[in-house]
Amino acid sequence: MLSTTKKLLLCFFAGSLLSQSVLAKTSDEELTPLLKLSPEICITSADERSCDIEVTLEWQTLTNRTICIISDYKDLKQWCSTSPDIHDLTVNISAERDIQFVMIDKDTHETIAGVKLKVTPASPPQVRRRYRNPWSLF
Amino acid sequence: MPYLLALLLTASLFSTSSLASTPTSCDNNTDCIEVGRWDIGIALGYGNKTNPLKDFEDIPLYAVPTLAYYGDNWFFDNGNIGYTITEGENYTVNLITTFSNDSAFFHRWDPSNIFLLSGDTNHNAVTPLASTMTGRTAKDPKAIGELENRNFTYLGGVEAFIYTRFGIVHATVAHDILDVHGGTESKLKWFYNLPLNKWNFEIAAVLDWKSEEVVDYYYGVRANESLYWNQAYQAESAVNKSIEFTGQYVLTEHWNLLFVARYTDIANEIADSPLLDKDYTSTYFVSAAYRF
Numbered sequence: 001m002l003s004t005t006k007k008l009l010l011c012f013f014a015g016s017l018l019s020q021s022v023l024a025k026t027s028d029e030e031l032t033p034l035l036k037l038s039p040e041i042c043i044t045s046a047d048e049r050s051c052d053i054e055v056t057l058e059w060q061t062l063t064n065r066t067i068c069i070i071s072d073y074k075d076l077k078q079w080c081s082t083s084p085d086i087h088d089l090t091v092n093i094s095a096e097r098d099i100q101f102v103m104i105d106k107d108t109h110e111t112i113a114g115v116k117l118k119v120t121p122a123s124p125p126q127v128r129r130r131y132r133n134p135w136s137l138f
Numbered sequence: 139m140p141y142l143l144a145l146l147l148t149a150s151l152f153s154t155s156s157l158a159s160t161p162t163s164c165d166n167n168t169d170c171i172e173v174g175r176w177d178i179g180i181a182l183g184y185g186n187k188t189n190p191l192k193d194f195e196d197i198p199l200y201a202v203p204t205l206a207y208y209g210d211n212w213f214f215d216n217g218n219i220g221y222t223i224t225e226g227e228n229y230t231v232n233l234i235t236t237f238s239n240d241s242a243f244f245h246r247w248d249p250s251n252i253f254l255l256s257g258d259t260n261h262n263a264v265t266p267l268a269s270t271m272t273g274r275t276a277k278d279p280k281a282i283g284e285l286e287n288r289n290f291t292y293l294g295g296v297e298a299f300i301y302t303r304f305g306i307v308h309a310t311v312a313h314d315i316l317d318v319h320g321g322t323e324s325k326l327k328w329f330y331n332l333p334l335n336k337w338n339f340e341i342a343a344v345l346d347w348k349s350e351e352v353v354d355y356y357y358g359v360r361a362n363e364s365l366y367w368n369q370a371y372q373a374e375s376a377v378n379k380s381i382e383f384t385g386q387y388v389l390t391e392h393w394n395l396l397f398v399a400r401y402t403d404i405a406n407e408i409a410d411s412p413l414l415d416k417d418y419t420s421t422y423f424v425s426a427a428y429r430f
Contacts, residue, residue: 130171134204
């Protein structure tokens, strides 16, 4: 028969071990993004302001949840997976400004994660008048 | 000076329209440069610059460099340092330092000649041939003894560009800032760029005014060189007139063919100096130019 003190100590150790494993799991989850976008940046040329690119969204699900992707891109207002086994989505983008993607739970509409595609114009080098002919030294 | 004023006024009348608006790209361009990036290049070929000084050799040209860096306002361009005070679509005003071309005739290693490499190992490209100008007997009153140094100097001043549909007018006034001769130079240049497919042509006409101090320092005769000529030749301010041609053919992104020619009619006030035996100087240079 264990004394009350020993029971308390056992509970304390068991509890601390449990909490350590939970903390480790939380830390792993924080290090691994739930929703990944590839590529994350699209650089537009100096001539064409529009970014035409194929991007892939990838996500991991911790539980068997079906998700939806919503965005402010005109051709992808909302897309929902048909199965919890689907973990990526490839989209052709043609945009002139940043696009925000948000992953939500299909059933609860809970926001799970979000990523942003940055559309950046390639800044042309700054130039100015040259006041001397390069070959006029003599 | 009346020439200069007349040309400047005429040019300013045409300055309402501009072909020289601020560029957006500098590909194969000679009148534009990327800010914050060194422009380095070298032209290798063959050419010659005639020396109007009596008994001085011509200056062969084998290599000509170009080295420039432009910041937002400051710039360094082939030895010239400048600061842009104001700039508009049709005009630019800069504070500048520049250097005189005259000392180049006297010194092999003058900045104007730095890269005009001679194959001659003793570097005597502009050394007198030691015939008529030196070594004469003291009995000849017109004999000129060994010349004293005519030093290089920097000039500091102001320049203005006016961009017109008929070309670009460039006016400069600069004064000796190293107190070598204490003189002033002023230049009025008109030039016109004509891009034609892979060719780019530039033609220019230049009036180059030099004050009496400049002419006297470089082309006057010192008393210890010749007492006779020291009295007989009195320097006056003078205007040299030049025409220039530059042709470039784009071969690749980095390589160009380069054709340069210049003819300068030396003012009578200078040509009358006993140090000269020609009243002109001409330069030509044919090369392949590489821009890094």
